[in-house]
Amino acid sequence: MMGMFWMALITSLTAWFCYMNTSEEIPRILAIAVGAMGVGCDLVIAPWPIQLSIVLFILYRTRHLSPPPTKAS
Secondary structure, eight states, rough: HHHHHHHHHHHHHHHHHHHHHHOOHHHHHHHHHHHHHHHHHHHHHHHHHHHHHHHHHHHHHHHSOOOOOOOOO
């Protein structure tokens, strides 16, 4: 299971590297697609401490995204 995790992680990082260093449209779209699939696989097969840390990170980061309260006049 850990081997698949590392393989998907390396694939995602390679796709990100290709995305950042390519200026043409089609290869960039394909790199995004491959990276998204790799991240999805990583989230599914990651060990539970990593999954828990990802969930806590997402919950912490989205706290500040709510719109400010409106004043009722």
